[in-house]
Amino acid sequence: MTTPSTTPTTRPETERPLVDRAQYGLAAFLVLVGGYVLYDASTLEDGFADQPVQPYAVSYIVGAVLVLLGVLLAIATARGDLPESEEGEDVDLTQGTDIRTVALLAAVLVANLALINWLGWAITGAMLFVGATWALGSRTHVRDVCVGVALSVGSWYAFYVLLGVPIPAGILDGVL
Amino acid sequence: MDLLLEGFQQALTPTNLLFACVGVILGTAVGVLPGIGPAMTLALLLPVTYSVGPDSAIIMFAGVYYGGMYGGSTTSILLNTPGESSSVVTAIEGNKMAKKGRAAQALATAAIGSFVAGTIGTVLLWILTPRVSDLVVKLGAPSYFALMLLAFIAVTTALGRSRLRGFIALFLGLTIGLVGTQTGQPRLTLGEAKLADGIDIVVVAVAIFAVGEALWVAAHLRRKPLEIIPVGQPWMGREDWRRSWKPWLRGTAWGFPFGALPAGGAEVPTFMSYLTEKKLSKHPEEFGKGAIEGVAGPEAANNASAAGTLLPLLTLGLPTTATAAIMLSALTSYGIQPGPLLLDNEPGLVWALLASLVIANTLLLVINLPLAPLWAKLLRIPRPQLYAGILFFACLGAYSVNFQAFDLALLLAFGVLGLAMRRFGIPVLPLIVAVILGPKMEMQLTEALAISSGDVSTLWSEPVAVAVYVVIGVLLAAVAINGLRRPTPAPTASGGPVDDKELVER
Numbered sequence: 001m002t003t004p005s006t007t008p009t010t011r012p013e014t015e016r017p018l019v020d021r022a023q024y025g026l027a028a029f030l031v032l033v034g035g036y037v038l039y040d041a042s043t044l045e046d047g048f049a050d051q052p053v054q055p056y057a058v059s060y061i062v063g064a065v066l067v068l069l070g071v072l073l074a075i076a077t078a079r080g081d082l083p084e085s086e087e088g089e090d091v092d093l094t095q096g097t098d099i100r101t102v103a104l105l106a107a108v109l110v111a112n113l114a115l116i117n118w119l120g121w122a123i124t125g126a127m128l129f130v131g132a133t134w135a136l137g138s139r140t141h142v143r144d145v146c147v148g149v150a151l152s153v154g155s156w157y158a159f160y161v162l163l164g165v166p167i168p169a170g171i172l173d174g175v176l
Numbered sequence: 177m178d179l180l181l182e183g184f185q186q187a188l189t190p191t192n193l194l195f196a197c198v199g200v201i202l203g204t205a206v207g208v209l210p211g212i213g214p215a216m217t218l219a220l221l222l223p224v225t226y227s228v229g230p231d232s233a234i235i236m237f238a239g240v241y242y243g244g245m246y247g248g249s250t251t252s253i254l255l256n257t258p259g260e261s262s263s264v265v266t267a268i269e270g271n272k273m274a275k276k277g278r279a280a281q282a283l284a285t286a287a288i289g290s291f292v293a294g295t296i297g298t299v300l301l302w303i304l305t306p307r308v309s310d311l312v313v314k315l316g317a318p319s320y321f322a323l324m325l326l327a328f329i330a331v332t333t334a335l336g337r338s339r340l341r342g343f344i345a346l347f348l349g350l351t352i353g354l355v356g357t358q359t360g361q362p363r364l365t366l367g368e369a370k371l372a373d374g375i376d377i378v379v380v381a382v383a384i385f386a387v388g389e390a391l392w393v394a395a396h397l398r399r400k401p402l403e404i405i406p407v408g409q410p411w412m413g414r415e416d417w418r419r420s421w422k423p424w425l426r427g428t429a430w431g432f433p434f435g436a437l438p439a440g441g442a443e444v445p446t447f448m449s450y451l452t453e454k455k456l457s458k459h460p461e462e463f464g465k466g467a468i469e470g471v472a473g474p475e476a477a478n479n480a481s482a483a484g485t486l487l488p489l490l491t492l493g494l495p496t497t498a499t500a501a502i503m504l505s506a507l508t509s510y511g512i513q514p515g516p517l518l519l520d521n522e523p524g525l526v527w528a529l530l531a532s533l534v535i536a537n538t539l540l541l542v543i544n545l546p547l548a549p550l551w552a553k554l555l556r557i558p559r560p561q562l563y564a565g566i567l568f569f570a571c572l573g574a575y576s577v578n579f580q581a582f583d584l585a586l587l588l589a590f591g592v593l594g595l596a597m598r599r600f601g602i603p604v605l606p607l608i609v610a611v612i613l614g615p616k617m618e619m620q621l622t623e624a625l626a627i628s629s630g631d632v633s634t635l636w637s638e639p640v641a642v643a644v645y646v647v648i649g650v651l652l653a654a655v656a657i658n659g660l661r662r663p664t665p666a667p668t669a670s671g672g673p674v675d676d677k678e679l680v681e682r
Contacts, residue, residue: 026600030344037351040364047359052625055359058618062350069344076340083341083601090210090559092398101394102595105567106588109387112571113584121575128571132564136394147561148568155572163228168579 020082027074034066104135120170125152180302183527187535192235195228196532199236200539203243208251208551209562214244215498216385220566222378222506223573230510231525235532237506241499242294242536245482246544249286249475250551254279263478265446269463269470276466283548284410285420285468286475287541292421293428293476294537297483300432301490302530308491309519317624318635320492322644324617327494329648330437332606333655341602348593349610352380358615370582377505379574380611383587384604385498386570388594390563395595397559410548420472423453427476434477435484435496442481442497449477483533490518490526494613501608 041059085093108131116124129148130141138144156176159165169176186192206217221240228236252263253270266286273282315323332342355364356374365371412420427449434445453469454460463470488494493514495501507514512522519526544551574587597604621635628634636642 023600026596030348033348033351037354037364044361044363047361051359051622052630053618053622055361055363058350059354059363062347062354065343066347066351069340069347072340073344081338081340083599084338085601086392086598090393090398090563091396093396095396097395097599098397099395101397102391105391105394106592109567109571109584109588109591113581113588116575116581116584121572125568125572129564129568132567133560136397136560136563138558138560138564144561144564148564151565151568159576165576167576 018082019077019080021077023077023081023083024074027070027077030070030073031067032070034063034068034070037063037066101135101137105132108132108135116170117168118170120172121167122152122156122169122172122176124170125155128152179523179527180531182524183529183531186231186524186528187235187532192232192528192532193535195232195236196239196535196539197543199239200243200536200543201239203240204247204250204540204544204547204551205243205554206240207244207247208554209247209557209566210251210255210555212244212389212566213248213498214241215381215502216389217244217247218499218502218506219378219381219385220569220573222382222502222509223576230512231528233506233510234525234529235535237503238529238532239536239539241482241503242290242479242533242540243544244499245479246287246290246540247551249290249478250283250548251555253282253286253471254552254555263446264443265450265474266471266478268450269467272464272466273468273471274466278466278468280410280548281412281416281468282466282471284412284545285416285472287410287545288412289420289424289427289472289476290479291537291541292424293431293478293480294483295534296425296428297432297435297480298530298533298537301483301486301533304436304487305490305526305530306519308487309516312491312516313520315516315640316638317620317627319638319640319644321617321620321624321635322641322648323492323494324613324620326644326648327488327496327609327613328606328617329651331496331609333651338601339655341600342606345597345602345604345606346610349607350614352607352611353614356615358618368582370580374615375586375611376577376583377611378509378577379583379586380590381502381505381608382570382573383590384594384597384607386566386573387587387591388598388604390566390570391591391595392598393559393563395599410545416468419459419468422456423449423469423473424476426452426456427473427478428480430473431477431480431482432484435481436487437484437496442478445477445481446474449473486533489514490529492516493518493616495609498605498608501605501612504612 037059041056041063044054044056044059047053047055087093108128111131112124112128115127126145126148129151130144133144133148134141153176156167156169159167160176187196202221203214203217206212206220207214212220218237218240248263249266249270252267253274255271270282270286273279328346332346333339351364352375355371357363357365357372358374362372427445430445430449430452431442435442450470450473453467453473454463457463457467457469459467459469482497482499485495485497485500488496489500489504493504493516495504504514512518512525570591571584571587574583575581577583594604596602597607624634625632628637636645
């Protein structure tokens, strides 16, 4: 593992490296998950006689290491360890994080999973596409709606006719 | 040999040939789309293969695999922004060539080099797979346990700059792998009956690759248009051929062994190939300005290592790249148990796959060279529609596994995890490999200890296992030495002005 194996050296305040505070959140998340894995392991009972590896054995190891990694990450963060965010073709890291767009996309995805049993994929799929294009800044609404409907109805029929897999039709049962 | 011919017979039936064509075209089309690498292409197209038979599906997959890789190199040459780590090196010289008006030659040497390397790699697979298979059937559970441990350590330490983040990804993956009732009691199911069978790997893969990427791009969408270099029909002059053929062969020689090792991956061989070509070139002054050798070598190394990764996948059931991990989960979803007995149990299937690799490679050359200008047009697809489409197909893929809204909730949850991983620079590969191999590793351990009736020393009772532990020890020692050496330069490096600027503007 990296630097945290040695104790943090004290440096004058002026030399203190920049700290990425959000990483503390990730460290806390790791400790939390690890803690839950440990708790879950403690609720498991002994396995059968022919089970040489107890069901909780791996859980204990994984949980403990997760907690350890969380602590190590927190120490590394405090010592100025910075993440290298992933780059990509359409990623522009010189701008700030656009939380609004991400939240809108997440809302669109939640709407899809909440409505899919009632309305069916043919409708929610189109809503998903239109909603996502809108959230990402497209303003060609008519075209987006046409493409979305074509995609969702098309994929429903493609699954039904070509693959022989009927996707639950929801409210459109009998119409499609 | 007979088996190989039978494989060709099976792969060359009109239906399967059609599936191979569809696979190549779909794979290239999806792979060319910006932001989508070969692994994500496979993950998104996984549902398409559900209702066709295993042999057709595997053949289609081979097409998607090669198509996706070729599509990825097209993107990195024409856009200078590689979709994944293995095409980083291609982009260095490839994009410079394209800017000098030699995009056609860059695409041609990439395509033909991929074909040459892929073909040689496949022939090597024909020779090596049965032999390695014969060797590994003799291995017992202790050796498998050690090999899986090696795969974990290798994918975690070989990639990325931060080992800590590699291990975080690995153990998050192991946690996801724990979910379910494989051991007789519900583990980490949160009292949810739908989690009793564990979390479907398709949902995890699509979420981490596709949804995570879409959300990450949404958070940092480039508002200014990218410069895309127009391209005509790819072709190469006599001089280009003369300068390309040796790099192709040397790239293949670098790529295949690295891919075949359980610690594989295309990053190291592509980089080594680039350095080799730079050293051996008669035109060293052109490097950094668009040298054709710098495209030909790494691109061949990339494809040869992709062929190489199939060796541990088919003989040991060990995936060493994200793409191989998805292929493994595809095999598993057809009820095929990858591992040492695969070749014995499913000889027809394996040989059909090995034969179809050559067919896919040939189709790629025949279909894609003429279609290159069309693929280049795909790069202009408006980004809102592109990423909305990715989300659409990701949801369709996850939903089609069981037709349950619950899977869509998992998709969103793991998508957010994928977003966080990209934000914090946590590599994706160790997580995916851990999700797949974690439960298998527990099984091997159980099996080994059951045979020895609980005696732990059985774990180092086989010579292969001991050898593998030595390799793991050397790897970990190397990492530890690096880690101890780092603290001195680290404060200046991590607090440097570049990082400061990046963080402030984030």
